[in-house]
Amino acid sequence: MERNLKNVLVVSFGFLLLFTAYGGLQSLQSSLYSEEGLGVAALSTIYGGMLLSSMFLPPVLIGKLGCKWTLVLAMCCYVAFSLGNFYASWYTLIPTSVLVGLGAAALWSAQGTYLTIVGNMQARKTGQVGKDVVNQYFGIFFLIFQSSGVWGNLISSLVFGQTPTQGTVPEEQLQACGASDCLMAVASTNSTKRPSQDLVYTLMGIYTGCGFLAVLLTAVFLEPVRDAQPEGEGEKQAPPFWSTLLSTFKLLRDKRLRLLILLPMLSGFEQAFLSGDYTRSYTTCALGIQFVGYVMICFGAVDALCSVLFGRLARYTGRTALFALGAVTQLACIIALLLWKPHPSQLPVFFVFPGLWGMADAVWQTQNNALFGVLFEKNKEAAFANYRLWEALGFVIAFGYSTFLCVSVKLYVLLGVLSAAMAAYGAVECMESTKAAERTKPAEEGVTQTKL
Secondary structure (H helix, E strand, O other), X not given: OOHHHHHHHHHHHHXXXXXXXXXXXXXXXXXXOOHHHHHHHHHHHHHXXXXXXXXOHHHHHHHHXXXXXXHHHHHHHHHHHHHHOOOOOHHXXXXXXXXXXHHHHHHHHHHHHHHHHHHHHHXXXXXXXXXXXXXXXXHHHHHHHHOHHHHHHHXXXXXXXXXXXXXXXXXXXXXXXXXXXXXXXOOHHHOOOOOOHHHHHHHHHHHHHHHHHHHHHHHHHOOOOOOOOOOOOOOOOOOOHXXXXXHHHHHHHOHHHHHHOHHHHHHHHHHXXXXXXXXXXHHHHHOOHHHHHHHHHHHHHHHXXXXXXXXXXXXXXXXXXXXXXXXXXXXXXXXXXXXXXXXHHHHHHHHHHHHHHHHHHHHHHHHHHHXXXXXXXXXXXXXXXXXXXXXXXXXXXXXXXXXXXXXXXXXXHHHHHHHHHHHHHHHHHHHHHHHHHHHHHHHHHHHHXXXX
């Protein structure tokens, strides 16, 4: 197998194992640890920690340890979170949530940097266009990674399959489901008993094992890589510590990045809505909690398939067409969710929305990462650190207002963020087209003068 592709597959399967565990745990936090809001507090702590660490940690860690060992160290933080869930309390979950928050920004920045470097290395080796190979590698990664949503939810559904199911949902409760949900009616009839502690231990053991395998796979089989430097820069003195520390913020001087920060924020908003609000206010409210895992499996499966498809399509259609597809798909879903009144008799519809949402999310995940890698190739670490910073901010804001805004208001907020993000992205594409035209013009003039 080709060497760079092998490294992409090692990273991809490492993330698959890691997020099979973490994704399943994340989905269960608010259900397993509802007492005193421990589960929600753990999730908020994770994204708060990620928000803070995104500001400075990734460029420093990647600069000191390199991409490979940054990935290994960050994965260990996720394994600690799985261990903390064995004996869940404020003293175990909150500290390990802080660790995940600190490790998450470094993990994703190292992943984006690593894939961009090996993509460009492969492009130079084969004479292809760099951004095409980078797009393809991100597509392969997200195909494998997004399937973790399938396996994580399937494992928890099978282990907790002995939990009792609910009876018929009263019509009065159905009236408060969907966009009408303002958290006034507590869906107590939809709640299920907490699984036995033995089942919890079994699930945590499986998840912790997946995490350990991810660490071992990455540490043993992933090859370290260094970004190619122009000749004569090999002995260049390393930048001062504070310069590296603040490189994340210094990149915000670039007008393109200031416009593009809405894209990762949109990613945070839309993922938070699906995992937090759609599952609770649509699926659990009308069908019951036992359907949440299967709904999220549908999202993960479509997301995974579309990720590899869009990674390959991008070289033929260009990224603008895919961004347009993602925007139109998500816009249609938002409008439909505002109008739809969920009812148990409409079972297939509950799976259609996550499927379409997964298709749109596949665009954001593959194309956003590739866009940041291509536009900010010389500052990849800081660019991907910014990406995770603003994505985490989207999650924090969405989780922050989750408990006191009606679902309809949240959908309107999401609609506004989507519109603003697409307008900003369009502006960046116009700027890039203008730059390309300016670079081409002098070259064409030179050819004309030569002919004369």
